[in-house]
Amino acid sequence: MQNEMPSNTQANKQGMDFLDLGSGRPLGAIVERSKTIFRLFAPRALRVTVTFFQDLENPAPDTRELIRMDDGVWEETHHRNLHGWYYYFHVYSPKPDIAENGMEDPDHSGQDREKDNVLEDAEDTGDGHPKTDGVQSDASDTQTDTEGRNPDSPDDPPLPILDPYALAAVSPAGPGIVWDKNKWPGNKTAKRKTFTTPAYSDLVIIEAHIRDLLKEAPITLEEEERLGFSGLEKWVREDGCYLKSLGVNTIELQPLQEIGDHYAKEDYHWGYMPVNYFAPDSSYSLHPERGSQIEEFRSLVKSFHDEGFAVLIDVVYNHVGNPNPLYLIDDEYYFHRDGKGGLTNWSGCGNDVRCEAPMARRLIIDSLRHFIEYYDVDGFRFDLAHLIGVEVLEEVESALRKVKPSVILIAEPWSFRGHLGLDLKHTGFASWNDGFREFIYRYLCGEGNQEGLHYFMGGSTRHLTAGPTQTVNYVESHDDRCWIDKITENPEHRGDHPTATDRRRTHLACAIIMCSLGIPMISAGQDGLRSKQGIDNSYRDGDVNAIDYQRIIEYAGTHDYFRNWIRFRLSERGKAFRLATTPANSFFRYFGAEQSSATAIQYNADKSHDATCLLFAVNPHKTVMHIHMSEGPDLSRWKQIADHERFEERGLGTMRFRFQGGVLMLPPLSCGLWEEG
Incomplete structure (x- = not known):
């Protein structure tokens, strides 16, 4: 018929x-x-x-x-x-x-x-x-x-x-x-879960690609296991797993819904060209013809939960890869057109989905609910969320919180068409903070100012956010050049042999991220001075993107520096960095060097929170800076627990920064953390 x-x-x-x-x-x-x-x-x-x-x-x-x-x-x-x-x-x-x-x-x-x-x-x-x-x-x-x-x-x-x-x-x-x-493994695992998703304020995120984590992982695996879900589960359960050593509590996996634009199972891809939103990617499974990806991904999520990690997945609803099923079903219903009838391309990927269309909106919500109900994932990061639109994102939040009230929702708030960061202030979404990313880069190269640093380290609450948990603070992600290649003193952005200054600036970036109100995020390998040899778009280069675990051993001091900052932030003593709501202005006290961007920030200065008083100071310049604190705390009575190379929770035993006559002397390219008492 x-x-x-x-x-x-x-x-x-x-x-x-x-x-x-x-x-x-x-x-x-x-x-x-x-x-x-x-x-x-x-x-x-x-x-x-x-x-x-x-x-x-x-x-x-x-x-x-x-x-x-x-x-x-x-x-x-x-x-x-x-x-x-x-x-x-x-x-x-x-x-x-x-x-x-x-x-x-x-x-x-x-x-x-x-x-x-x-x-x-x-x-x-x-x-x-x-x-x-x-x-x-x-x-x-x-x-x-x-x-x-x-x-x-x-x-x-x-x-x-x-x-x-x-x-x-x-x-x-x-x-x-x-x-x-009805034959689903565990039959809706979300109803049997025992893992508790951390609050937004307690998240420390690492962004990672499945194959980047596995290619050089120091564990015995079959070659096919290094391609996907089953191999990553084995790596996560290993005692020496890199992720457990680092101490983060949340992993954000790059896209893993069925991925297009590749034709051989072993082809490397970042995953930002989806062709289906319900199916875990077939190329990440051992036996896709049997549907083994269903059990393999479900088991992977469980392994992360068993080891104390929340699981976020990066989802791409703003465009569709090839072969494009939605286009073949009804191109005009599912995709935006320009004035001449052609496809718009604000995504930069060839098409823009009409996310506001009733059945596109339903497809988004149904598939997200599916990954919560049947795989027990903890949340999502929305690629180019500006193209999805605030109204659809609001509906997504409303629908998902009914299924999982603790769901974590993060937006990449821009596209080639604009930015919606401010429009999300009334929602429960957090956003990747590109302003933070670019400011910290300039600041640590000596081009910033004290006021800008105070704004971003305070959770961007004076403009961008309604509360500190709406900002994801980071300096490196999968996109563009990695941190070390971006800031290196070497020509042609070659950070593969970083200078001492490159390494020092990396330590300062880590300290700033971990001391900032909001959600800290690092990129896998950043703690080992990961370099992509200056390449600014490595989306198909698995060899370049693979985590070099031997390099992390080579720069073990930097790895330990990240690890210690993360551990302190997540501890009871680091509560002052993990505020869920915007504090009163009196929570902070600021001190600075004259005609310089070097500064010190005191946390819980008004004793308004049940948290230890802390003070963080940073000098991004190559000369000594003096911070005048005559009206501030007497640091001679406080305990310095970190500087730009060391982190000792019991306090630095030697070579502490000099504090005399209300003046704190900061060495070149340095930072420090003090604890009251």
Whole structure:
């Protein structure tokens, strides 16, 4: 049975707008005892089919027509439990409207060009269809039109589509795998959890890529285990695991929802080109054809929890990778267009999702809930959240807090179109603070000022945030050059052989991050002076990105410096750095050197909090600086517990900074931490 749907132009003439269509029906492949229901939202499709089969090597495919409902959803019920079977959809879309003058309707201009761009990276098997690991069309070797059909044979099927709601996939091109949720490992592990997610104010985050952690990990692993979830679980459970040595309590994993734009399992990728939002990435699993990624990722999250780590995953909802299933289902519904009909590209990745569209918004929320309910993840970092929009982010927060009140939500608040940091002040989102990142870089190169440092170390509460837990303070992430390459004195940003000054500035950056109100974040390997040899975009270079554990041993003093600061911050004595709300102005007292950016900050100066009084001082210059503190605390009665090289919680026994006559003398490129009593 074929059910016609009005075209965009026809719908508008009839007072309908397909862009506002939505449905509350469960979507995907839904197993209910002895039957499997296939549902797909395709509001303008002329026809939709589903093809399913049990054997990848020798498929005997069964293709069924779906029936269109009145809300843009297509449905077919097969009276058999197809758990573990493979499937994909075909969507037959309308041709571009032709105006009376014989030209394409301007609302559809640019589709041919953009369709080619969207599909150009799909691996060609010689038949005009992307490779699907053993499941290919019988179509002849001919050119396809903009909808993936052979223009000379209009009855040929369009490209096979990986179900956006598939719970597992064999590869980025599909097929999807039917999965009975009643057979889920642990059956909703979130309801059995014993791990308690830390409060925002208690987080210390490390951002890491699965394969970067594993490639050179000093542990016996099979080569395939070094590619993904199972190997990382073994590394996390090792006594000598780097993450446990460092002492962070939260890991933010770079994207791991099914990743496109690569074709071999071993291909390295950062993961920012997703093609499905429910399935853990097939290339990170040992047996993707069996759906092993489901159990492997669930077990990985449990291992992190068992070892005391909260798990955040980086999610990318602002654009879609290739092969692009949402584009093949309905490009106009799911993607923004410019004035000429082409795809907008504020993401820099070729397309921008219409996140505000009802079913795009639902896809986002449904998939996030899925990762909480079935994998027990603790939170998410939203890539280019500016393109998602504040209204959608508010709905995301509302929906997820009903499932997990402690969920951690972090936004990357910018895009090539703008910045929404200020617009998130009334929400429960934290944001990556790019202002902090750039200011600290300039400050430690001698170009900042005292006031700027006070603002950022105070949680950015005077402008950007409504409270300190809304800022994620960092100086390095996966993007752009890593810290040591950015600040090195060496030419061409070559930080692979850092100078003594490079190392010292790294220590000062660590101290500033750990003493700042807000959420501290470091990048994996930063504590070992990680270098990418000056490369500013290493998104496909696994050898460059791999954590060099031998280098961390070489710079063990720097690793220990980070580790000791993290341990102190998370201790009872470091409570003054971990405020959940904005303190009164009297909480801080500031002291400074004349005509210099060197400064000292006293915490809990008004004794308003149940926390030890602390004082942090920093000198980013290459000359000695004198901090005048005649009206401040008498540091001769306080205990210095850290400087730019050492951290001794019992107090530095020798070579403490000189304090005399109310003046603190700071050596060049130095910092110090004092504790009252």
